[in-house]
Amino acid sequence: MTARYCSPAQAPAPAFATGPAAERLGALASGRRMWANGAVLHYCFFDRDTDASVIPVPGTGMTRRVSWAGAEEQRDVVRACFEDWQDLGVGIAFAEVDDPSEAELRIGFQLGAGSGSAVGRDALSAGRHERTMNFGWDLTAPGERGTALREIGHALGMLHEHQSPFAGIHWDDEAVYAGLAGPPHHRSRERTHYNILRKLDPDEVNRSVWDPESITEFTFPSGLALEPEQYRAGLTPPGTLSAAYKEFALRWYPPAPPSGPATLVPFRSVPLGLGPGGQADFVVDPPETRTYTLGTFGDSDAVVVVFEERDGETRYLAGEDDGGTPHNATISARLVKGRRYFVRVGLYSARGSGETAVMCW
Incomplete structure (x- = not known):
C-alpha cells in the first residue's frame, strides 16, 4: 500500500506577550488548541453542488469547479470513526448536523487534494462555509480507515507524532523531499518541511514519550529515517487508537463526574x-x-x-x-x-x- 500523508492546516504561531508572560509559553502552547471538555462538537458533510473548490486547469488559463461532496460509503467511514473516539469514554461528544453554519467541523471529500484537518480550536478561525477537514482518497480502501481516525485526532487538538522532539527521528532530509515531491503526494519542500521534518517545540507537544503506534504517526517506507536504527527499514503503525493515545485522550477529555457541574x-x-x-x-x-x-x-x-x-x-x-x-x-x-x-x-x-x-x- 502506498504511504499517504495528511496535512493539517498550517496555522501561525500565537502572539504571546514578552517579559514574564513569555515564561508561561509552555503551558499555553500545549493546551491552546484543545477544546473545553464537555463540549459537543458538531460536524457536517458538504453535499450540494455549490459546495466546491474552484481550481485552475493547467495550461489553459481557465478554472473548473471540483465538488466537496462525498459518497455515502465514505461518510459512513467517518461517522464510524467519530463513534470510535466517542466509545473511548471521552468527555467530548460528537453530533452530526446538516447546516455548515451550525458545525464546528465541516468535512469535504475533494479527491486529489490530500487529507488534512484544522488542529483543535484552530477550526474556529475558518469561515462558516469553508472546510476544516478534507479527505482526498478512498477511505473504504484497505488500510485507509486510519486516515479518518487520524484527522479526527487532529480535530481534537492532537499533533503529528513523528514531529515530536522526543521521537528521536533523524531523517535523510533530501530523501524525504524527493520521495514526497512525486506522485501521489506532489508536495513542495515547504509543505514537506512543515508536516514531516519540522520538529515541534517541546512546549508545544502534549506528551513527553514517543508512541510509534499512535494514530497520528505516519507510515513511512525504508530509506527515509536514519535513526532510530530499527526504523531504517520503515515504520508501519497499525492505524488504530493505541493504548497510549487512548490514555492521552482521556487525560485531556475525561468523562464528566457523576455529580454534575x-x-x-x-x-x-x-x-x-x-x-x-x-x-x-x-x-x-x-x-x-x-x-x-x-x-x-x-x-x-x-x-x-x-x-x-x-x-x-x-x-x-x-x-x-x-x-x-x-x-x-x-x-x-x-x-x-x-x-x-x-x-x-x-x-x-x-x-x-x-x-x-x-x-x-
Whole structure:
C-alpha cells in the first residue's frame, strides 16, 4: 500500500506577550488548541453542488469547479470513526448536523487534494462555509480507515507524532523531499518541511514519550529515517487508537463526574482550586434576561468558554483566552432567563500565592 500523508492546516504561531508572560509559553502552547471538555462538537458533510473548490486547469488559463461532496460509503467511514473516539469514554461528544453554519467541523471529500484537518480550536478561525477537514482518497480502501481516525485526532487538538522532539527521528532530509515531491503526494519542500521534518517545540507537544503506534504517526517506507536504527527499514503503525493515545485522550477529555457541574450564582465568586491543565465546569440559570460578564480573577492563565443549552444539547456561545497576558479572561454575553448555560474554565497555569476564582455578574 502506498504511504499517504495528511496535512493539517498550517496555522501561525500565537502572539504571546514578552517579559514574564513569555515564561508561561509552555503551558499555553500545549493546551491552546484543545477544546473545553464537555463540549459537543458538531460536524457536517458538504453535499450540494455549490459546495466546491474552484481550481485552475493547467495550461489553459481557465478554472473548473471540483465538488466537496462525498459518497455515502465514505461518510459512513467517518461517522464510524467519530463513534470510535466517542466509545473511548471521552468527555467530548460528537453530533452530526446538516447546516455548515451550525458545525464546528465541516468535512469535504475533494479527491486529489490530500487529507488534512484544522488542529483543535484552530477550526474556529475558518469561515462558516469553508472546510476544516478534507479527505482526498478512498477511505473504504484497505488500510485507509486510519486516515479518518487520524484527522479526527487532529480535530481534537492532537499533533503529528513523528514531529515530536522526543521521537528521536533523524531523517535523510533530501530523501524525504524527493520521495514526497512525486506522485501521489506532489508536495513542495515547504509543505514537506512543515508536516514531516519540522520538529515541534517541546512546549508545544502534549506528551513527553514517543508512541510509534499512535494514530497520528505516519507510515513511512525504508530509506527515509536514519535513526532510530530499527526504523531504517520503515515504520508501519497499525492505524488504530493505541493504548497510549487512548490514555492521552482521556487525560485531556475525561468523562464528566457523576455529580454534575456546580452552580454559578451571579455576584458570588467560586474558588477554582485547579492545577495546571485542570478544568472546572459550572451551570448558570440566569435570574433575569440581560448582559452578564463571566470571567476569572486572580493571578493565573486561563480560558473561559460559555455554552448555551439548546434542545438538550450544548452549543458554543462565546470564549475568551487571556493569552498569557496579565489580564484575566472575561466574556460579556446576553443570557436569557429560562435558558441554561454552562461555563467551563480551563487553567493553563497559576502564578503566585493568590486565589484564583470565577464569577458571573
